[in-house]
Structure formats: C-alpha cells, structure tokens
Amino acid sequence: MMINKTEIDNVVALIQNSYPIKPTIGLVLGSGLGGFANQLQDRVTFKYKSLPGFCSSGVAGHVGELVLGSINGTNCAVMNGRVHYYEGYDMQQVTFPIRVLAALGINVLIVTNAAGALKSKMHPGSLMLISDHINLTGQNPLRGPNNNELGPRFPDMSLAYPFAARKILHEIAAAQSMTLHEGVYVGVTGPTYETPAEVRMLAALGADAVGMSTVAEVIVAVHAGMQVVGISVITNHAAGIAKHQLSHSEVQAIGAQVRPNFNKLLVQAVPRLSRLWSKD
Numbered sequence: 001m002m003i004n005k006t007e008i009d010n011v012v013a014l015i016q017n018s019y020p021i022k023p024t025i026g027l028v029l030g031s032g033l034g035g036f037a038n039q040l041q042d043r044v045t046f047k048y049k050s051l052p053g054f055c056s057s058g059v060a061g062h063v064g065e066l067v068l069g070s071i072n073g074t075n076c077a078v079m080n081g082r083v084h085y086y087e088g089y090d091m092q093q094v095t096f097p098i099r100v101l102a103a104l105g106i107n108v109l110i111v112t113n114a115a116g117a118l119k120s121k122m123h124p125g126s127l128m129l130i131s132d133h134i135n136l137t138g139q140n141p142l143r144g145p146n147n148n149e150l151g152p153r154f155p156d157m158s159l160a161y162p163f164a165a166r167k168i169l170h171e172i173a174a175a176q177s178m179t180l181h182e183g184v185y186v187g188v189t190g191p192t193y194e195t196p197a198e199v200r201m202l203a204a205l206g207a208d209a210v211g212m213s214t215v216a217e218v219i220v221a222v223h224a225g226m227q228v229v230g231i232s233v234i235t236n237h238a239a240g241i242a243k244h245q246l247s248h249s250e251v252q253a254i255g256a257q258v259r260p261n262f263n264k265l266l267v268q269a270v271p272r273l274s275r276l277w278s279k280d
Contacts, residue, residue: 003092003099003147011051012103019044019068023077025274026101026226027266028217030082030113031059031252033233035259036266037080040069048081053096055083066097072271077101084213086191091141095220099150102224107277108165109221110229110266114254115185115211116193116238118203122181124237124254127262129169130161130230133215134186134207141216142223151223160222165229165273172268178261183208185232187215199238210238227277229269233258 029036037043048054048064056064065080079097083089101109115128122128146153166182173180186202188194190212194202202210209232221228235254 003150005147005149007053008096008099008103011053011100014051015046015066015068015100015104018046021068021075022105023068023075024106024278025074025108025110025270026077026079026106027110028079028082028112030213030233031235033112033114033259033262036263037065037067037078039263039267040067040071040076040078043067043069051100053100055089055093057081057083058087059084071267074271074274076270077104077106082213082217084190085137085139085216086189086212091139091143091216095141095216098217098220099224102221102226106226108229108273109217109226110231110269110273111214111217111221112231112233112262113185113211113214114235115209115232116236117209117234117241118199118238119183119208120237120241122183122208122234124234125258126179126181126234127173127258127265128181128183128185128209128232128234129166130185130232131166131182132161132184133218133230134184134205135215135219137187137189137215139189139216141220151225155219155223157219157222160218160228161230162227164276165227168272168276169229169231169265169269172265172272176261176264178265180265181208181234185214185230186210188212194238199241209234229273231262231265233262
C-alpha cells in the first residue's frame with residue numbers, strides 16, 4: 001500500500017492549528033525516558049488518540065503523547081512514547097508519526113530506546129550512542145510502492161547516523177564527565193527477550209546492543225531526508241551475560257535511574273544539533 005500523503009498533511013494541519021510554530025528537531029523517547037518532555041517551555045500536548053493515524057502503545061513507560069515546545073530557544077516536537085511492531089501494528093503504522101514529524105519541517109531526529117547490552121563492558125545505567133544498526137526484524141517500512149513526494153525509492157543508509165552529530169554528543173558527554181559508549185544497535189521484533197544462543201549470535205554479527213524498536217523509524221527518517229541521532233539507554237545485560245532473569249520492570253527502573261544524565265545530555269545536544277543542520 002502506498003503511503004497516503006493526504007493523511008499526513010491532515011495531521012500536520014491539525015497540529016499547526018494549535019501550535020503554528022515550526023519545530024526544527026524531533027525526539028522519540030523510549031521506555032522510561034519520557035521525563036524529558038516535561039522540560040519543554042510553552043508546551044502544547046496532543047494525545048496520540050487525538051491525532052489520526054497515531055496509534056497508542058499498551059506498553060508501560062510509553063505515555064502516548066506528542067509534545068511541542070522549546071528548550072534553550074530550540075523548537076522541538078517530542079514523541080513521548082512509541083508503538084512497536086510486536087504489539088500487532090504494521091511497520092507503516094509504527095512509522096507514521098515519523099512521517100508527520102518530517103512534514104512538520106523537522107531536520108534532525110533523535111531516537112532513543114532501552115536496550116540490552118551484548119558486551120559485558122557496557123553496564124546497566126550507561127548510555128550508548130548508535131553508530132550503525134542491523135535490521136533483523138525481517139521487515140522494512142518502505143516495502144511497497146514508493147511515494148516520490150516523501151523520499152527516493154532506494155535511500156542510502158550508509159550515513160544513517162552522521163559522524164558530525166556523534167562528535168557533538170561525545171563533546172557534551174566529555175564536558176560533563178559522562179561515559180558515553182558508542183556501538184551498533186540490532187533491532188529485533190520481540191516481544192520475547194533473546195535466548196543466550198541468540199545473544200551470542202548477535203554479538204558475533206558485530207552488534208553491541210539489542211532492542212525491539214528504532215530501526216524502522218530510522219529508515220523512514222533517512223528516507224524523508226532527516227539527519228538522525230540514536231541513543232540507547234543500556235537497561236540490562238542480555239541473556240547469558242546477565243545472571244538473572246530479565247523483566248520489563250527492570251528496564252523501567254534503570255531508565256528512571258539514568259534519566260538525569262540522559263536529560264542533561266539532551267538539553268545541551270538539542271540546540272547544537274539543530275544549528276548543525278539549520279536550513280535558515
């Protein structure tokens with residue numbers, strides 16, 4: 001099915017009717033990371049259920065709101081929570097909000113997630129800057145007829161996570177004496193956590209962290225011409241590395257612990273990244 005641009009434009013018009021200010025940077029906040037949205041000034045909030053085409057998540061830690069406002073003088077659109085393929089949605093439903101963010105005029109997208117570490121050196125509570133990803137979902141959100149108004153038929157993914165953006169994040173983290181790992185994120189469908197054998201396989205493939213989101217969103221963002229920054233909050237060691245059973249409550253708890261450092265990083269990164277690719 002071809003993506004319906006009219007549906008995208010209708011949602012954009014609805015949003016702009018209440019918030020006419022053009023945002024320049026978008027953020028997708030993963031499990032337990034929604035507190036950043038509360039730091040926006042002059043906030044206007046839309047529940048996903050009020051926006052046609054936006055689906056609501058039934059997963060704890062995903063509020064389901066689009067929040068628009070500013071931080072350090074930069075106008076932002078923040079997705080406070082996301083939906084996942086494993087919840088029964090198709091990839092076009094999962095990525096529809098990214099299409100709307102692009103149509104709002106956003107140049108830079110920061111995607112965040114909770115992820116399991118595949119390497120013992122990355123401990124729960126640390127942050128990993130995504131340098132590249134591996135798509136093991138078996139799905140691609142661009143499958144089907146291409147709408148040339150939205151992007152090219154064959155988008156190049158070789159620079160999906162630009163070095164210039166990663167350099168800025170490393171500079172900010174160093175100035176705050178904050179450890180910021182960098183590595184490859186592998187996206188799987190879930191909702192089961194991986195088996196120890198699968199974890200060994202993913203590590204052998206060159207991945208550093210594993211999660212159940214992000215990859216489809218990044219593909220669509222690149223297709224739409226946005227610059228992407230990806231940050232994984234390491235909430236646990238994956239099976240076989242961890243010596244205990246994994247749970248979503250652990251993911252949420254670690255997300256809450258890391259939130260202060262995560263928010264400090266984003267507050268400084270947002271204006272710098274926005275300026276880096278400003279079209280003005």
